[in-house]
Amino acid sequence: MxxxxxxxxxxxxxxxxxxxxxxxxxxxxxxxxxxxxxxxxxxxxxxxxERRDVELSKIDTEDFEVTVFAGILSVEDFGANAVIGARFAYHINEDIFVETTLAASKAGQTSYERLSGGLPLLTSSQRDIIYYDVSIGYNLLPGESFLTSDTSFNSALYVIAGVGVTTFAGSDRLTLNIGGGFRVLANDWMALHVDVRDHIFNLDILAENTTTNNLEITIGVSAFF
Amino acid sequence: MMLSMRLFTLLFVLLQSMLITAAYADEPAQVVKVADPYLEMHTGPNVSYPIFYVIERDETITVIKRRTSWYLIQNYRGKEGWVHNSQLAKTLTLDNEKIEIKEFTRENYLEHDWEVSMIGGQFGGLPMMTLSGSYAFTQNISTELSFAQIIGDFSSRMLLGINLTQQPFPDWKVSPYFSLGTGIIKTSVKSTLSPLEDQTDILANVSIGAKMYLTRRFFIRADLKKHIIFQSRNKNEEITSWQVGFAFFF
Missing domain, CATH: 1.20.5 (Single alpha-helices involved in coiled-coils or other helix-helix interfaces)
Structure with missing residues (x-):
């Protein structure tokens, strides 16, 4: 118990x-x-x-512009001929850009060749023109262009000058280019260009070495990326 | 004409690819809140384009893209316009925190790997132009591939070269560099009357130069080079060249 x-x-x-x-x-x-x-x-x-990170560095930066263009290049004594080419630009800031151009054309006959009947001054391959240049441009007059009273496009008038090489008549020629253009932005990333340039180089085909002014008028389409 | 046709095809393909990348290169959009009393929207990326819309404080906006120092933004009503960097810097995140706008600065310049330069000057008194690309292995050592054209009255020359560059003080404001290189030089005689013929030779060069950071992706550079052309016909040709130009880095 x-x-x-x-x-x-x-x-x-x-x-x-x-x-x-x-x-x-x-x-x-x-x-x-x-x-x-x-x-x-x-x-x-x-x-x-919930944390949302803002990374503006990830935003698409569109400072580069590529242009294809076509137009007329007048070569002193050799007539006006078709020219096609491409430009590649980098916009340093809202006013200044650097641009490099590569283009090709073919010179025609001089009046001397046409009148004398025969005796060509250059061979067919010597008439091929290829030029490249590096230029600096300045947006002189940015503003709006009104197509109608309701439709407007952003536009800019720019001046440009640079240096390059023109291969013509069988040799390379140091070339200065100076000119201007008008850029109309169709939308955020596409633009239309009208350009007038003077390509200044020396020609020694007709006996003496002379400085020639060769005017070029082109229209082009560009894309920013 | 064949050449221009080929060039045209090349350009066409190039433009096509550019348009495709431009259309599909959309990065995720970023949303921020306006902190300044108001935000001015311009019709284009330049101070000269008119202000067409004003966004009030506390409104949220979407940042779409950037061109130079301007940002394309959209408000909740779908209005799109360009706003300057300095105003966007005063906006806040949705958590009311300051946003940071990253610019290409000297720090990026000191860390860069790739650069492209366009320089011009004289090669033994004749005009010379050079396009080159370089890759940096370290901050001090880089290699450069260059293509140059020298235009003379009687002959023109093309120079394709490669060199190794040592930049001992990359953080100096004006930073010197030393370079050793080799390449080939092709001389084309202009006039058929000249007794000389077209020829290709090997050359070596040594150079001293300097680079100075300018702004954003840009810097300027200058160099002085001593070239020795190993000629096949007689003794070696020694030529000094100088060039100045601008370059940008990636």
Whole structure:
């Protein structure tokens, strides 16, 4: 009997110790659970906003412009002939740009050749004209051009000058170019160009070395990228 | 005419590819909030284009693209216009934080890998023009491939060269460089009366020059070169050249 009582007491003690240990542990757990609840209640007052990073450096920068053009190149004594070419420009700022051009044309006959009947001054391959140049341009008059009273396009008048090489009559000729152009922006990335340039180089075909002024009028389409 | 046809085809293909890249190069648009009392929208990317719309404070705008120091933006009504860098710098993110407009600066210049330069000057008294591209292995050492044309009264020359450049003090404002190079030079005689014939020779050169950062992607450079042309017919030809020009980096 006594042993049974002893067993009961022992069980009660061990159970109570176990219960105490359990209670204390759950108490700690409960304390741990209340703290995030507190934070959550605070966050209800200050709602958490999803962070949006603005990275303007990721925005598409369109400072380069590529142009294809066609027109007429008049070569002193050799008549006016078709010219086609391409230009590649980098816009340094809103006013200044640098541009490189590559173009080809073919010179016609001089009046001397036509009148004398025979005796060509140049062979067919010597009449091929290829020129390239590097120029600096300045947007002189940026503004709007009105097609009708409601329709307007952004436009700019620019002046340009540079230096390059013209291969004509079998040799390379140092060439200065000076001129101007009119650019009309059709939309954000496309523009139409009308250009007038004077290509100045020396020609020594007709006995003496003379400086020639060779005017060129072209129209072109360009894309900014 | 064959040549111009080929050139035309090449240009056509080039334009096509440019148009395609222009149409599909859309980067994700960025949304910002106007913090200045107002934001002026110009019709074009230049201060001379008229202001046609004004956006009020706290309105959100979408930044579409950039040209030089102007940004093309769109407001919530779908109005599109160009805003200057300095005004956009005063806008905030949607979290009311300052945005940072990154410009190409001297720091980018000091870290760049690729550069393209267009320089001109004289080669033994004759006009010379050079187009070159260079790649930097480190801040100090780079290699450069160049194509030059020299125009004389009686002959013209083409020079294709490669060199190795050492820039000992890249962070100096005017930074000097030293270069060793080799290449080929082709001399074409202009007049048929000349006793000389067209010829191609090997040359070596040593040069000293300097680069100075200007603005954005631009810098200016100048160099002085001593060329030795190993001629086949008689003794070597020694020529000094100088060139000045501008270059931009990527």
């Amino acid at each position: 006594a042993s049974r009582l002893r067993l009961f007491l022992l069980n009660t003690i061990s159970a109570s110790i176990f219960m105490m240990a359990f209670w204390s542990s759950t108490n700690v757990c409960a304390e741990e659970e209340t703290s995030p609840l507190k934070i959550q209640s605070e966050q209800l007052i200050q709602p958490e906003i």
